Amino acid sequence: MxxxxxxxxxxxxxxxxxxxxxxxxxxGSKSVTNRGLVLAALSADPGWLRRPLRSRDTLLMAAALRALGAHIEEGVGPDGTGEFWRVIPTGLHGPATVDVGNAGTVMRFLPPVATLADGPVRFDGDPRSYERPLHGVIDGLRALGARIDDGRRGALPMTVQGSGSLDGGTVEIDASSSSQFVSALLLSGPRFNQGVEVRHTGATLPSVPHIRMTIEMLRRAGAKVDAPEDGGEPHVWRVTPGALLGRDLTVxxxxxxxxxxxxxxxxxxxxxxxxxxxxxxxxxxxxxxxxxxxxxxxxxxxxxxxxxxxxxxxxxxxxxxxxxxxxxxxxxxxxxxxxxxxxxxxxxxxxxxxxxxxxxxxxxxxxxxxxxxxxxxxxxxxxxxxxxxxxxxxxxxxxxxxxxxxxxxxxxxxxxxxxxxxxxxxxxxxxxxxxxxxxxxxxxxxxxxx
The missing domain is CATH 3.65.10.10 (Enolpyruvate transferase domain)
Structure with missing residues (x-):
């Protein structure tokens, strides 16, 4: 401790x-705000987040996506109330440095995004972030063809060697320590060349409702997702490759x-x-x-x-x-x-x-x-x-x-x-x-x- x-x-x-x-x-919800930011940055056209949460975790996510090339405008509605963020995807690039703070969503959701950037992306954060498990994302991305330099620690700090694309395909991971490992791969899955099929191999899976949130938001952005609750295999999720659509999302x-x-x-x-x-x-x-x-x-x-x-x-x-x-x-x-x-x-x-x-x-x-x-x-x-x-x-x-x-x-x-x-x-x-x-x-x- x-x-x-x-x-x-x-x-x-x-x-x-x-x-x-x-x-x-x-x-507003941190979980919805940060998922919404990632999906908007990966979309083919601009999107809006209305009434987003402005907190340390979400500001770190916005700053990280800006570092990777997304353009994020901030404003207030015409009646003087209701903040919004307008996200304009402009292509992902490196070199870049991402400060994750101690935000699990930033440290886990963005390495898959970084594989799609053209250049190296370094991830660092608070001292506690070095102790938090990241192996599910790192091992999963390596199995899908990514190059990651982490000193074989399975933790931060690390550098993702982005090549502009990732083959994707089927991957087995153990998400027993965090459901965010599954969500991380699913969120970027539509942009992988073959999409992604994630198979959880661990004995337990915490926070399943957060995975359901990821699936619902993916579908709202136009992605095709097959999930266990649709009658599929237990602990197996499939995302078909395809363009994501910018949405107008109220958090x-x-x-x-x-x-x-x-x-x-x-x-x-x-x-x-x-x-x-x-x-x-x-x-x-x-x-x-x-x-x-x-x-x-x-x-x-x-x-x-x-x-x-x-x-x-x-x-x-x-x-x-x-x-x-x-x-x-x-x-x-x-x-x-x-x-x-x-x-x-x-x-x-x-x-x-x-x-x-x-x-x-x-x-x-x-x-x-x-x-x-x-x-x-x-x-x-x-x-x-x-x-x-x-x-x-x-x-x-x-x-x-x-x-x-x-x-x-x-x-x-x-x-x-x-x-x-x-x-x-x-x-x-x-x-x-x-x-x-x-x-x-x-x-x-x-x-x-x-």
Missing amino acids: TEHTESADRWPAPYASAPVDATVTVP EPDLSNAQPFLAAALVTGGRVTIRDWPEHTVQPGDALREIFTEMGGSWVRDERGLTFTGGGRIQGIDVDLSDVGELTPGIAAVAALADGESVLRGVGHLRLHETDRLAALTREINGLGGDVTETDDGLRIRPRPLHGGDFHTYDDHRLATAGAVLGLAVEGVRVENIATTGKTLPGFPELWAGMLGEQQVGDERVEERA
């Missing part, structure tokens, strides 16, 4: 002295980043409305509705969005989070405040995320008086009275928001480096303060769904 920073930066997490009652506008709110606000309703016994919650979505964060209902709340979706109401007590949960691992830190924080034991399963791969999230959650919640133990594939959390103290984040945005959730119910929690939330949720402290200070006066309640 990456050691925490001994920094004087400690954010006093606000304590909720009363149930929250607020409406929150969550910025949904990031439902995973809605998690701390929904958790606030559950933890305080209050009510929070997330504006513009989509009726149909492939975002993994949509699972929060049912998970937090099982933990004691209720929800309703109407024309305003999704309203979640806490029930006054938090119940423990036994849940398999293998498809929605990114939600684990926030669920663990809520579980630490529950009145019964929780078991979070299927998330052993989180040891390889921005930090070792399982070790970090165990250390930090226990540091506040909790009782968390690691299992082979997750966490066991037993309720204990918690006390204030420092909650370290290890430069991990989801650890930071988990600390904020704990602070609602525990006085004196100080979250280290709350600014790390800017990775995917810019302005989080202001959004959090706004939620706690906002009262919805005269707002009629609607019938809730338990």
Whole structure:
């Protein structure tokens, strides 16, 4: 686990002295924004992304695509609201240098794109990015004919020797540590000479909904994709070669980043409305509705969005989070405040995320008086009275928001480096303060769904 920073930066997490009652506008989805940028840069004609997320991860993606030759214009709609990015593909070229920061989507989605550039593309990033697994992408691209110089580490830093094209074809990879390995090859697959057939050989496959998101967005851009859910072979995906079409895409709110606000309703016994919650979505964060209902709340979706109401007590949960691992830190924080034991399963791969999230959650919640133990594939959390103290984040945005959730119910929690939330949720402290200070006066309640 990456050691925490001994920094004087400690954010006093606000304590909720009363149930929250607020409406929150969550910025756009990082996962949709970064996939949309890649597909637009690979398209045959210009495309638009409306209401994109502007965060560290997405700005790194935009900067990387610009370095590879894409022209990305930024602007605001004619009514003064609604930011947009217009992506004009102008051909991919090198030499270029890509800074991935610690963004999994950048470090994994762009090496396949770089094989299509005419010249070498060097990839580098934050120190933690050197520790994150990349072997599935590197080995897969080599099998498809790419030249990659990585010192045989299977990790960053590395250089992709772009030749302007890639043969493509059938490739076997082990994506047990990240579904992004599959998405990375599929996103560029239409531009490979033979397309691509990706066969996952590992024993497990985390975050399958993110692969479904990739497939849906590919199809919207005109690609032909055969997937297991279409009746095909399990863990086999095929993308036919062909031109991608520029699209006008409006980015949904990031439902995973809605998690701390929904958790606030559950933890305080209050009510929070997330504006513009989509009726149909492939975002993994949509699972929060049912998970937090099982933990004691209720929800309703109407024309305003999704309203979640806490029930006054938090119940423990036994849940398999293998498809929605990114939600684990926030669920663990809520579980630490529950009145019964929780078991979070299927998330052993989180040891390889921005930090070792399982070790970090165990250390930090226990540091506040909790009782968390690691299992082979997750966490066991037993309720204990918690006390204030420092909650370290290890430069991990989801650890930071988990600390904020704990602070609602525990006085004196100080979250280290709350600014790390800017990775995917810019302005989080202001959004959090706004939620706690906002009262919805005269707002009629609607019938809730338990």
